[in-house]
Amino acid sequence: MAKRGDGQKGKQARRGPVKRPARRSGTVAIIGRPNVGKSTLLNAALEQPLAIVSPVPQTTREALLGVVHHGDAEIALLDTPGFHRPKTELGRMMNVAAREAARSADVIVFMTDVPQRLATKGTANTGEPPPPARVHPGDRTLLADLKGGAPVVLVLNKIDRFRDKAEMLPLLDMLGKEHDFAAIVPISARRADGVTRVMDEVSKLLPEGTWRFEADEVTDKPTRFFAAEYVREQILQATEAEVPHAAAVVIDHYLEPAGGGAVAGAGAGKKPVVRIDATIHVERPGQKKILIGHGGEMLKRIGTEARRRIEELIGQQINLKLWVRVTPDWRQSIPALTELGFAKAGEDEGEAVIEAELPELAAETTEEEQS
Structure with missing residues (x-):
């Protein structure tokens, strides 16, 4: 039996080929209600403001692909329209686009946010307890539709609304009971806090496969x-x-x-x-x-x-x-x-x-x- 140090003095023992980690590649759909920060997360992951963002609900009308190369993983992130109760044909189309993105994804990032009412407002000074945490009814409905599908990573956004991060634990606990999440990651997408960990978690869940995009490609949109x-x-x-x-x-x-x-007609150097x-x-x-x-x-x-x-x-x-x-x-x-x-x-x-x-x-x- 070969042991460490075997072989002739002054010669290195032969070593087998180094096994590199297998490359992973797949699609990750970011889904959730309107205005929870899906586009902001995409921009933070890409490190550039590719997707448009605004306080107006239903800003995102179409699924937008952003390509992130993270370690040995190629993550095709899909920013999707926020699920809502449609009042127009356009709104209905937006919901279908988001649903189709979720159905075809290898991994789903389910995104929700800290409600404004839970944000700390002087409780440290007044001694008043924060209001009780509860799961948004829209989140509960969406999560029920995800059962039995692709693995889901829960992302709780806007944690910068809390002064004391311990106050988010009841909400995380309640959300964790709604679905069997592969991982739960609290973040502040606006501050790019926790975004790397989201990429770490989804990378582990992607299937092995060759990369589909070049290293410098960011999106497939013209x-x-x-x-x-x-x-x-x-x-x-x-x-x-x-x-x-x-x-x-x-x-x-x-x-x-x-x-x-x-x-034509422009001056030299123009x-x-x-x-x-x-x-x-x-x-x-x-x-x-x-x-x-x-x-x-x-x-x-x-x-x-x-x-x-x-x-x-x-x-x-x-x-x-x-x-x-x-x-x-x-x-x-x-x-x-x-x-x-x-x-x-x-x-x-x-x-x-x-x-x-x-x-x-x-x-x-x-x-x-x-x-």
């Missing part, structure tokens, strides 16, 4: 998708009430200089400019008036901020032109949703599934304003 999203992001931040929900953005033209060279024309669709003339603003000021501000955001993503100068068009009740109309890029990808128990493809050219506009 740039024109993000151009539309970043215009909509500025609408979400600049407007309120019904306007953010009633706005959809379609890229009519996305023109890059041929070969990435200088633009960088090529990408031309983007986009139409913002709203449902009512009053919403159009709000978006344009007095003397076009609102539309100009939206365009300026969106242009900066897109330029940061692509690293090129862009020329962004915006129009506003009234498309009555587009959120309730299947033909209008199809024209705006929310096409039916198939049928699932009578429900339509969102597809992210944007049309190459928008339909000719009849009611427009340009900025």
Whole structure:
């Protein structure tokens, strides 16, 4: 029997090949109610603000893939629309898109958050006990649907709302009784606190397999998708009430200089400019008036901020032109949703599934304003 130190003096014992850990690869769907921080988690994991975020519920309308290479694992993170009680055809499509992402995932990250009412408000000084913890009814319903499927990692977000982290333990205990979770991870996605541990936990659960993406690939979406999203992001931040929900953005033209060279007629050393024309669709003339603003000021501000955001993503100068068009009740109309890029990808128990493809050219506009 060979033992440590066997062999001739002055010669190293022969060693077998070093076994490297097997690579893992798979899809991880981030699901949960609206505004629990799913998009913020995706951005924190990617270490870049790829997905748009806002305080407006149902900001995410389509599943967005972000690729994270974490150790020996390739994690295809899917940010999904928040499950909600839909009031429109668009809302119903969003729920189906989220459900389909969960069904096809290798691992599910179920995300919830610390309710604002549980946040510490001077209890250290007053001596008042925090209100009793309870599981959100929407969380309970969603978790019941996940039984018997892919392994689930529970992520409790917004723990920075607690001054004393011990106060979150009752809520974690109650959530842990709702499902047989593979892991439970409290985080603050906004502060990127605990995000690495989430990646550690999901990596262990992924199947072994070859990587599908290059090391520098971040997403499978085209740039024109993000151009539309970043215009909509500025609408979400600049407007309120019904306007953010009633706005959809379609890229009519996305023109890059041929070969990435200088633009014809440009001076020496001038960088090529990408031309983007986009139409913002709203449902009512009053919403159009709000978006344009007095003397076009609102539309100009939206365009300026969106242009900066897109330029940061692509690293090129862009020329962004915006129009506003009234498309009555587009959120309730299947033909209008199809024209705006929310096409039916198939049928699932009578429900339509969102597809992210944007049309190459928008339909000719009849009611427009340009900025």
